């Protein structure tokens with residue numbers, strides 16, 4: 022049987038060469054190499070290319086992955102790496118096998134500088150790398166690269182990484198190896214460091230990334246080292262009730278989406294259908310056409326062909342157009358009012374939940390008539406008790422055409438039915454979110470972001486006309502609003518969860534995210550303005566379920582609640598401490614004074630209260646001391662913690678996603694990368710400890726989320742998992758009411774076994 026080599030030469034098939042590769046791939050793993058050889062060999066044919074043989078071996082190994090034999094995933098990963106090494110080596114003109122001692126040598130430190138130089142010249146890497154690092158420094162960093170860390174990837178991880186994250190040339194060929202990618206990301210973030218300390222920090226960044234202790238957001242992983250360093254994940258826009266501002270925000274949405282940012286858009290200020298325009302009654306088309314426009318813009322700006330843009334749109338539950346809004350993705354109602362590509366979210370005040378509980382009436386209002394109703398502010402500009410006062414007054418005072426009375430329970434039921442059918446709208450409990458907003462001294466929050474973990478101050482941009490100055494100049498004035506931006510990173514709880522480890526890793530992660538703010542490319546000006554004033558970051562987690570399992574904690578147990586409380590207390594403590602230490606070095610965020618942080622109030626509690634909690638949790642952390650330190654030195658970052666979904670990046674590091682339970686003990690996911698076998702970490706050892714999402718009583722998940730929320734200044738992309746065969750309306754209602762009662766700020770998807778097309782936001786993925 023003949024084979025065709027990469028060079029095009031035909032040779033006799035030499036099975037011993039295949040054995041060398043198989044032995045390399047299987048070394049030290051709990052698998053039988055012979056099985057792979059036999060299974061693959063049956064499929065060989067005359068004139069097969071060596072590349073095809075390699076692909077066959079990879080596929081065969083990947084297909085053998087199961088909970089009983091999970092190690093095949095590492096075999097497939099090594100085979101794929103071997104292929105990658107060969108391809109990249111070929112492109113650079115060297116062989117992966119060392120000529121002198123025959124040893125395997127995939128990384129060639131001498132070629133690292135050459136790699137950067139070549140692709141900077143070709144406009145693929147950003148010029149800033151060579152502007153900030155000398156050849157000697159790059160050579161030193163190349164020597165620091167640890168090739169053996171490639172063996173940490175499982176098959177799905179390396180496949181996702183090479184298909185989507187590794188940079189390619191103009192012809193679509195991968196140009197960098199995984200460890201080089203990590204080093205280049207570290208170098209990009211290192212640019213914000215002082216020259217004399219830079220290399221040391223780059224090495225630290227590289228270490229935490231390449232050992233999978235932390236992950237950074239997809240935009241950071243994809244864009245750091247490239248020409249446009251758009252590294253942020255989430256943006257939230259606030260749209261005013263003004264035609265100019267509506268389209269200004271449509272433009273912003275397009276620009277943000279182009280650079281792979283996910284969007285949250287608040288439309289609650291826009292007047293309802295039939296409201297007057299310049300006193301012409303019945304003129305306004307309301308909110309739905311704007312929803313549709315945004316929908317189409319998201320489809321149109323398809324992130325350079327990678328995937329279509331993504332936006333969540335939030336409306337308040339009292340908005341007069343809310344009934345139509347609830348139906349944007351259902352199969353009921355007028356097709357012209359549908360927007361299937363956006364994600365609806367509903368902002369709910371405590372008063373509504375109260376009316377639902379009491380089965381009372383609820384009044385929908387037209388924001389047009391709710392403007393400047395108290396102290397020059399609109400209804401939506403209030404929360405909590407003040408909101409209630411204004412709402413109750415408007416309920417009485419508004420003329421009939423400005424409002425509509427409905428049954429609170431009926432509206433709630435409709436909302437839950439839509440959630441049951443489509444998995445959405447997402448829920449934003451606006452009062453809890455605002456009461457606990459650490460920066461409520463300088464703003465408020467109307468909505469969350471696309472993945473419902475970001476809770477930050479937001480406001481509209483005020484546009485003014487061109488102004489003719491006295492000296493004849495024409496100027497244009499604009500008061501920038503707060504466009505929320507968040508920079509995300511997550512801790513891998515499978516590896517880092519003790520106080521000792523968090524104390525080591527957290528300062529490095531906080532520093533990397535703070536550097537993101539400094540070197541970011543901003544697709545829109547307002548985002549830069551907000552980012553520099555708040556310096557907001559979002560620290561989340563991956564591998565939560567594995568962490569529980571590894572520590573012998575069952576999901577449905579009181580121990581879980583206690584464990585979650587104590588774990589997230591530690592995370593919070595070390596995050597605040599790291600940001601405070603950074604403030605000592607770099608200064609506090611400009612809006613620190615007057616914040617809850619500055620008063621020692623963390624998560625709505627006094628230092629003494631936090632201290633008591635810590636004793637209960639068995640952590641005995643010094644919250645009183647930390648509060649003093651923060652008062653004195655400030656914090657570097659105005660927002661700190663946010664648990665994002667970690668979709669694709671947790672695949673890369675072989676972790677269970679975010680704080681979610683696993684979907685199943687084993688499944689094969691089919692996506693752009695082909696068939697990806699998924700087994701949770703250490704499944705063989707902990708098979709009976711893992712419980713999958715749809716078998717979990719969701720009350721436990723909500724209680725655990727509430728325990729975590731005690732220590733999170735923003736929120737969590739918290740999913741519910743329901744089996745439509747088993748759940749009924751009252752139970753679903755109970756779950757959402759419980760989420761509200763226990764203090765969750767947001768609920769993300771209600772995932773149901775029957776809904777298959779739930780899409781995960783890419784940009785928040787860390």
Ligand SMILES: Cc1cn([C@H]2C[C@H](O)[C@@H](COP(=O)(O)OP(=O)(O)OP(=O)(O)O)O2)c(=O)[nH]c1=O
Nearest residue numbers: 262263264265291292297298299300305306307
């Ligand atoms: C012009 C126009 C506006 N609108 C909506 C968009 C905004 O929500 C709202 C106001 O639009 P604007 O054009 O900003 O209204 P205006 O400033 O001329 O009038 P007013 O003093 O009443 O604010 O009406 C429509 O629905 N249809 C239209 O044709």
